[in-house]
Amino acid sequence: MSDRTPLMAGNWKMNLNHLEAIAHVQKLAFALTGKDHEAVEVAVLPPFTDLRSVQTLVEGDKLKIKYGAQDLSAHDSGAYTGEVSGAMLAKLKCAYVTVGHSERRQYHAETDEVCNAKVKAAYRHGLTPILCVGEGLEVRKAGNQVAHTLAQVDGGLKDIPAEQAESVVIAYEPVWAIGTGEVATPEDAQEVCGAIRGRLAELYGQEVADKIRIQYGGSVKAGNVAAIMAQPDVDGALVGGAALDADEFVRIVRFRDQ
Ligand SMILES: O=C[C@H](O)COP(=O)(O)O
Structure with a gap:
């Protein structure tokens, strides 16, 4: 049993306006107890317009x-229309920011190089990056999920020193399991999450690797979270659709009771 505190993070994606966000967070706050917060770190990742x-x-x-954001600019300020900087997120006291979510990689052509620049930008402003990695269906069918995902870990963490890396969160999200209802088996999740920890140990040493939290993401629900969380290298979940239902998300936070 590791002493890593599980992190359950709700990635709302492009859902819930700021009024809905207030109602949703109030529901979560009302339902979650001190015991829940002692056992699990709970985070929400709303759209930028909800953060204030x-x-x-x-x-x-x-x-x-x-709370945290779903993306940040690799730049700190300047003529980058539409972008939001790490400094702005830090000013709003965001704790986390996701980097390289598969939807950013797919729809905004974010490469590992861009993700790496964003991880660095997050650390420049004291934000904890949740670096998202994971393979698509073709890669999975070819059996190359581990090599593919480890290359994304290497790329995203390039030149990140151990003092910073020990706080990073890695979210393993097989793209074929995102929003599809097609959850990876607990063994699938452990195979890649275990390999990620192995690579982190090669990069930073076992002690640092043992501190880093690795989440699983992809169709996580109250009904499947316990089996996934039972895997030794899974330290939480990055939850999409199920995080939009406050009761369901609270049940996910209480994965030990499921
Ligand atoms: O960031 C969250 C993931 O993309 C998972 O989304 P999902 O739970 O709707 O499959």
Whole structure:
């Protein structure tokens, strides 16, 4: 049993406006107990336009729910229309920011090089990056999921020193399991998450690798989370669709009771 605190993060993607976000976080806050927060770190990753409202609620009511953004610019300021900088997210007291989600890689052509620049930007501003990695269906069918995913880990963490890497969160999300209802088996999840920890040990040493949290993501629900969390190298979940239902997300946080 590792002493890593599980991280359950709800990636809302492009869902819930700022008013809906307030209602949703209030529901979570009402349902989650001190015991839940002791056992599991809970985070929400709303759209940018919700962050100020979520911050106000979290700070005003001293909630233990963490929050963060779904993306950031690789640049700190300047003529980058439409982008949001790490400095801006830090000003809103974001704890986390996802980097290289498969939807960013697919629809915004984000390469490992771009992801690496974004991981660096996150650390420049004291944000913890959740680096998303994972293979598509073709790669999985060819049996190359481990090599593919480890190359993304190498690329995303290039030149990141151990002092920073020990706080990174890696989210393994097989693309074929995202939003499809097609969840990877616990053994599938462990195969790649275990390999990721092995690579982190090669890069940073076992002690640092043992501190890094590795999440699984892809059609996680209350009904399948316990088996996935029982795997030794899975330290939480990056939850998409099921995170939009507050009751379901709370059940996911309480994976030990499922
Ligand atoms: O970031 C979350 C993942 O893309 C998983 O999404 P999903 O739970 O809707 O499959």
